[in-house]
Amino acid sequence: MADRRATPELVGQRVAAAIPTPRPAARRLPPAALLLVGAVALLVLAGRRLGYGLAEYAQLLVDGLATGSVYALVALGFVVVYRVSGVINFAQGAFVMLGPMLCISLLGPLPDTAAGLLLAALVATAACAASGALLHRLALHPLRDAAPLARIIVTVGAYVSIQGIALKVWGPRPYVLPAFTTLSMADRLVDVGGVVVQAQSLWVWGTALVTFAALGAFFEGTVAGKAMRACAVNRTAARLVGIQVDRMGTLAFALAATLGAVGGIVLAPSTRPTFDMGLELGLKGFVASIAGGLVSFPGAVAGGIALGVLESLWAGVVLAGFKDLFAFAMLVILLLTFPRSRAASEESA
Amino acid sequence: MDALLEVREVTKAFDGLVALSGVSLRVRPGQIKALIGPNGAGKTTLFHIIAASLAPTSGDVVFAGRSLVGLPAHRVARLGIARTFQNVQVFPGMTVLEHVLVGLHQQAPASLLSAALRTPALRRAERRLREEAWALVRRLDLEAWAEVPAEVVPFGLLRRVELARALATRPRLLLLDEPGSGLNPAEKQALASELRRARDEGVTVFLVEHDMSMVMELADEVEVLDQGQLIAEGPPAEVQRDPRVVAAYLGEEDGA
Amino acid sequence: MTARLRSPWTAVPCAVAVVAVLDLVEPFGVRLGHLTGGLLTADLAVRAGLFTIVLVGLNLLMGYAGQASLGQAAFYGMGAFASAILTVRAHVLGIPPEVVSAWWWPWVVMAAAACAVAGFAWVVGWVILRLRGHYLAMATLGLGIMVYIVLRENLGMPHLNLTGGFDGIVGVPRLRLGSAALWPVGVYLLVVWAAALACVALGENVVHSPAGRALRAIHGSEAAAESVGVDVGALKARIFALSAGLASVAGSLYAHFQAAVVPDTFGFVPSLELVVMSAVGGMRTVWGAPLGATVVLLLEQLLRTHLLGLVPAVSGELEPVVFGVLLILLMRFRPSGLVQAAPAP
Numbered sequence: 001m002a003d004r005r006a007t008p009e010l011v012g013q014r015v016a017a018a019i020p021t022p023r024p025a026a027r028r029l030p031p032a033a034l035l036l037v038g039a040v041a042l043l044v045l046a047g048r049r050l051g052y053g054l055a056e057y058a059q060l061l062v063d064g065l066a067t068g069s070v071y072a073l074v075a076l077g078f079v080v081v082y083r084v085s086g087v088i089n090f091a092q093g094a095f096v097m098l099g100p101m102l103c104i105s106l107l108g109p110l111p112d113t114a115a116g117l118l119l120a121a122l123v124a125t126a127a128c129a130a131s132g133a134l135l136h137r138l139a140l141h142p143l144r145d146a147a148p149l150a151r152i153i154v155t156v157g158a159y160v161s162i163q164g165i166a167l168k169v170w171g172p173r174p175y176v177l178p179a180f181t182t183l184s185m186a187d188r189l190v191d192v193g194g195v196v197v198q199a200q201s202l203w204v205w206g207t208a209l210v211t212f213a214a215l216g217a218f219f220e221g222t223v224a225g226k227a228m229r230a231c232a233v234n235r236t237a238a239r240l241v242g243i244q245v246d247r248m249g250t251l252a253f254a255l256a257a258t259l260g261a262v263g264g265i266v267l268a269p270s271t272r273p274t275f276d277m278g279l280e281l282g283l284k285g286f287v288a289s290i291a292g293g294l295v296s297f298p299g300a301v302a303g304g305i306a307l308g309v310l311e312s313l314w315a316g317v318v319l320a321g322f323k324d325l326f327a328f329a330m331l332v333i334l335l336l337t338f339p340r341s342r343a344a345s346e347e348s349a
Numbered sequence: 350m351d352a353l354l355e356v357r358e359v360t361k362a363f364d365g366l367v368a369l370s371g372v373s374l375r376v377r378p379g380q381i382k383a384l385i386g387p388n389g390a391g392k393t394t395l396f397h398i399i400a401a402s403l404a405p406t407s408g409d410v411v412f413a414g415r416s417l418v419g420l421p422a423h424r425v426a427r428l429g430i431a432r433t434f435q436n437v438q439v440f441p442g443m444t445v446l447e448h449v450l451v452g453l454h455q456q457a458p459a460s461l462l463s464a465a466l467r468t469p470a471l472r473r474a475e476r477r478l479r480e481e482a483w484a485l486v487r488r489l490d491l492e493a494w495a496e497v498p499a500e501v502v503p504f505g506l507l508r509r510v511e512l513a514r515a516l517a518t519r520p521r522l523l524l525l526d527e528p529g530s531g532l533n534p535a536e537k538q539a540l541a542s543e544l545r546r547a548r549d550e551g552v553t554v555f556l557v558e559h560d561m562s563m564v565m566e567l568a569d570e571v572e573v574l575d576q577g578q579l580i581a582e583g584p585p586a587e588v589q590r591d592p593r594v595v596a597a598y599l600g601e602e603d604g605a
Numbered sequence: 606m607t608a609r610l611r612s613p614w615t616a617v618p619c620a621v622a623v624v625a626v627l628d629l630v631e632p633f634g635v636r637l638g639h640l641t642g643g644l645l646t647a648d649l650a651v652r653a654g655l656f657t658i659v660l661v662g663l664n665l666l667m668g669y670a671g672q673a674s675l676g677q678a679a680f681y682g683m684g685a686f687a688s689a690i691l692t693v694r695a696h697v698l699g700i701p702p703e704v705v706s707a708w709w710w711p712w713v714v715m716a717a718a719a720c721a722v723a724g725f726a727w728v729v730g731w732v733i734l735r736l737r738g739h740y741l742a743m744a745t746l747g748l749g750i751m752v753y754i755v756l757r758e759n760l761g762m763p764h765l766n767l768t769g770g771f772d773g774i775v776g777v778p779r780l781r782l783g784s785a786a787l788w789p790v791g792v793y794l795l796v797v798w799a800a801a802l803a804c805v806a807l808g809e810n811v812v813h814s815p816a817g818r819a820l821r822a823i824h825g826s827e828a829a830a831e832s833v834g835v836d837v838g839a840l841k842a843r844i845f846a847l848s849a850g851l852a853s854v855a856g857s858l859y860a861h862f863q864a865a866v867v868p869d870t871f872g873f874v875p876s877l878e879l880v881v882m883s884a885v886g887g888m889r890t891v892w893g894a895p896l897g898a899t900v901v902l903l904l905e906q907l908l909r910t911h912l913l914g915l916v917p918a919v920s921g922e923l924e925p926v927v928f929g930v931l932l933i934l935l936m937r938f939r940p941s942g943l944v945q946a947a948p949a950p
Contacts, residue, residue: 438825443822461847
């Protein structure tokens with residue numbers, strides 16, 4: 001008996017079964033959002049017991065916003081790569097380290113002026129973009145049909161290699177990148193109603209905002225951006241309409257490396273970069289992207305900022321050494337509440 | 350007559366899309382029952398709900414007087430429901446014999462400690478399991494392939510491997526999701542006689558099938574599902590004449 | 606299952622493993638270490654044996670059950686720190702010195718730590734092993750880093766200074782059996798390799814048992830495994846616990862060997878190193894464990910003692926770069942072990 005009625009629902013089901021369409025993040029968020037609310041409540045309660053007032057919280061919030069913006073930039077890199085090529089790119093952290101390190105090395109021969117710093121930062125970022133592209137071409141492109149775990153392991157391997165090379169080149173000691181304006185050294189502070197803001201934080205926010213806007217414009221307004229979005233929705237269909245999916249993958253890696261490098265460079269004046277800073281920042285960017293649903297750009301930004309702020313609040317009320325624990329605990333908890341990550345008991349259902 | 354399996358008012362919606370609405374049916378012990386219907390009618394969804402790999406949005410599934418809703422899938426299997434899959438699910442890297450041995454898992458000592466120490470009791474149990482597995486392999490004519498990894502076995506035989514694995518659990522109810530799809534007529538004949546033999550040995554069979562001639566020949570009773578609802582049930586010959594069934598199937602001919 | 610052993614690639618590690626095993630005879634006068642120009646030392650062989658124990662568990666978990674773990678070094682570290690704390694800093698916990706100095710005490714600690722770590726992994730496993738594919742890899746990675754941080758931060762109790770923070774613990778005593786010290790290093794080598802080979806044997810037994818078949822079935826298709834009554838969740842948690850327990854034993858043996866433990870030995874990179882070893886040796890064979898451990902350690906040693914001398918300008922250690930590149934090349938040209946370890950979601 002023939003059995004081939006093509007009702008619209010049926011076609012819809014078939015298409016849905018064939019394409020792993022990223023679901024809107026909003027529908028996925030409630031567990032994560034609830035979790036964040038709970039975490040904030042706990043932190044506020046803990047702070048109460050330590051006698052924190054509004055000013056202290058405002059201070060922690062301001063500090064958290066700066067690191068959060070950097071997490072957001074790194075997280076965006078994860079999202080770009082994941083959406084376009086389906087890879088979770090662990091090497092992302094390497095570019096967060098390479099950006100400032102290259103920048104510092106380039107500053108050496110350059111004149112010690114704002115223009116020199118800008119030039120160094122631009123060249124460093126471009127170099128990171130190029131290495132991102134290279135990573136895709138050399139390591140990931142050949143494995144495009146391999147299982148996800150193999151591709152992740154490749155990115156982890158790339159991360160470790162890059163960090164190892166960085167250790168060779170720069171050694172284990174921390175470096176100093178001067179703050180962006182001579183007017184405001186990193187330790188120059190701006191007092192806003194009792195809350196102290198580092199001048200560099202203003203640079204971080206400004207750069208982050210400009211980058212978010214530029215990214216939005218890129219995806220909305222350029223052919224390459226639109227092609228990348230098409231790849232994210234459906235790779236096969238994108239290929240059918242003539243988009244060179246592999247090149248988009250390379251572009252996505254370059255873009256992600258750029259975002260990571262920018263994040264690393266703006267953060268550097270307030271952290272003293274080291275060869276191994278990428279691991280922590282990369283992982284935290286990943287946590288932020290998971291918090292945002294892994295496929296949503298606004299979600300990644302929100303996730304990054306939320307993680308930065310919460311972590312700052314957490315660090316304010318617990319032992320300083322346990323600051324990093326928060327992000328990784330969040331990672332595990334978020335993964336568990338993240339529906340896509342569960343083993344589907346039946347794929348064909 | 351008491352039903353072995355009873356589906357009561359089962360509704361399933363995926364993100365608001367209703368796949369099954371208020372489906373009720375009974376499978377009596379010792380019968381071969383077929384579930385037919387156009388693609389996308391919800392047949393596989395219903396099977397997943399019976400095997401507890403999907404939870405119904407509402408409704409209940411009762412097997413031998415016991416509700417299956419909320420049980421984990423392996424518990425349902427242990428209660429005596431075995432199944433095969435629409436897209437054949439084999440274990441790559443494992444031989445056909447090993448597939449059957451996995452099917453015998455419930456009779457095997459599962460303790461990791463006794464496994465690590467390879468206790469005499471474990472060795473005795475393993476010998477017994479192997480004998481039983483060989484018997485099943487022989488019964489299903491798979492001897493020539495017994496020591497061959499599943500990924501090398503031809504597709505038509507993989508359906509038989511799945512059947513052997515399911516029978517190894519000594520089920521009371523066998524759920525088969527399109528067991529004949531991808532088989533040639535001779536293989537379908539062999540499958541049909543195998544299912545009749547299982548039925549004669551007391552296994553109740555409930556299957557989704559597209560091949561109407563196979564359903565006509567094999568099934569004692571047929572249920573017809575269309576767009577998530579049961580539209581007819583009864584002996585195959587009767588159902589085939591039912592105007593609603595004809596409409597459901599012919600409608601598609603016109604529309605295609 | 607035996608395909609990897611037959612592959613020509615494994616001929617190399619096989620040969621090397623044979624040489625490493627022959628080095629066992631060292632205390633009786635044959636100094637293979639000297640013959641290989643300082644490449645093969647007793648120290649290296651001991652560490653290969655310790656990693657073999659960890660890898661047997663990891664191979665069962667990743668290669669057979671198909672559950673990735675990027676945080677296995679955490680369990681290794683928990684065992685090592687449990688042994689170090691309870692032998693060196695036991696007085697802080699109020700354990701009487703006559704008990705601590707008894708020869709059997711470290712053995713009791715080792716066994717208790719293994720049970721505790723396995724129990725911990727079992728509980729954690731119930732929760733996180735519901736994750737699939739790369740999400741599980743991420744979660745185990747996060748877990749591993751959390752354990753590392755807790756070790757580094759003195760378990761959150763700086764006043765007790767149990768783990769010694771960044772600097773770790775020194776002065777862990779050698780193991781004794783009655784009044785006989787299991788030392789010098791040649792003797793310890795025999796002890797460790799006896800344990801390692803016992804673990805390989807146990808692992809082989811598990812693989813060829815009904816439970817082992819169920820593990821491989823889970824790897825192939827969880828839905829089909831469940832459909833024949835395999836309690837997938839319970840079995841995954843149990844194999845996770847077993848692998849953690851083995852790692853803990855290896856960690857304890859490491860603490861008594863090195864006589865000092867520092868948290869950095871058990872962080873993210875060591876976890877990765879374990880995965881590399883597992884992949885190099887062949888994840889889907891228990892015998893891949895000794896092969897992988899030996900080959901990777903030899904490579905490391907070769908780089909350190911031979912190649913680094915050729916590049917005078919470099920400071921620090923080259924291993925991470927080599928690991929990274931090795932991983933990439935392995936996935937590129939020889940992905941079968943790992944690729945099959947994670948069915949595509």
